[in-house]
Amino acid sequence: MSAQSYQLHEINDGIPYSANPNPFSINSQGKIVIQTYPDSGPQLAYLFEDGVTAQIAGQPNDQFFGINNSGTLVGYGDNGGFVQSSSGVQTLIQNPAGDLPFPSNISNSGVVVGTVFPSSGDFYGFTWKNGQFTPHVLPGTYGSLNGVNSSGTLVGTYYAPDDFSQYYGFIERNGVVSPLVIANCINPTPITINDRGVIVGSANQSAFPHTIGFVRNPSGSTTLIDYASSAPQTMPGPSGPMPLLWYSNDTIVYSVNNRGQIVGRFRGTYSDGVNHVSVIIPFIGDPVQHP
Helix, strand or coil, rough: CCCCCCEEECCCCCCCCCEEEEEEECCCCEEEEEEEECCCCCCEEEEEEECCEEECCCCCEEEEECCCCCCCCCECCCEEEEEECCCCCCCCCCCCCCCCEEEEEECCCCCCCECCCCCCCEEEEEECCCCEEEEEEECCCEEEEEEECCCCEEEEEEEECCCEEEEEEEEEEEEEEEEECCCCCCEEEEECCCCCEEEEEEEEECCCEEEEEEECCCCCCCEEHHHCCCCCCCCEEECCEEEEEEEEEEEEEECCCCCCCCEEEEEEECCCCCCEEEEEEEEEEEEECCC
């Protein structure tokens, strides 16, 4: 299978760049969870669907990170990690060890994955479903679980205990762990895996300290995603247009649905040599069908 190509464009959600919108998840109905991180003010979350942006109802200070095809959401609030049904009912994710779990994704079969950052000791991944909490630790390492699909295939990252300078991506199928390698890149971070086994995430290019997104097919063929060429090439500035600095930007792909659509964010720096601004741009990518 050859690498897939994508038509990338900005998500026209009406959320200002100043809110730093991050599209963390997209389901197969095209519903996109967008979490904002403004420099000041509340960090609100939105659901974007069919051109309409609506704030997600939750508790004060809730943040939302994932959505599945049933419309079930996962997030984190003042009381810890939670699952929120499509009707708005929240269920806390309880960790018997006491430390609060930080959920990152939910599969279409209702399995939640995430990371626990204990008050002492190394952080570790977990899975949760219907009240059953299971720690996930790769022997001799510490790391996180980032994504899971309906077949139970997991993706995540880990550090070697004696080396903080670099981390590694992995895929776990039926208890068998395999490394996830992106050619000419280091620090691969797989974030989501769909039910077809397509994995998306980000990595650092080895030849240049530049974060780039990726889409990896089950065959291993990989498409690198760099939104810089699709982003606005200038931004308005106090003294006129400020051009995009080619050497100061990065791209992350956060999610892929079962239709192959991807969502992510681009961070670009624009400068005229005196004034500068860093901008977060949310984007969506539609797979291009080749004859």
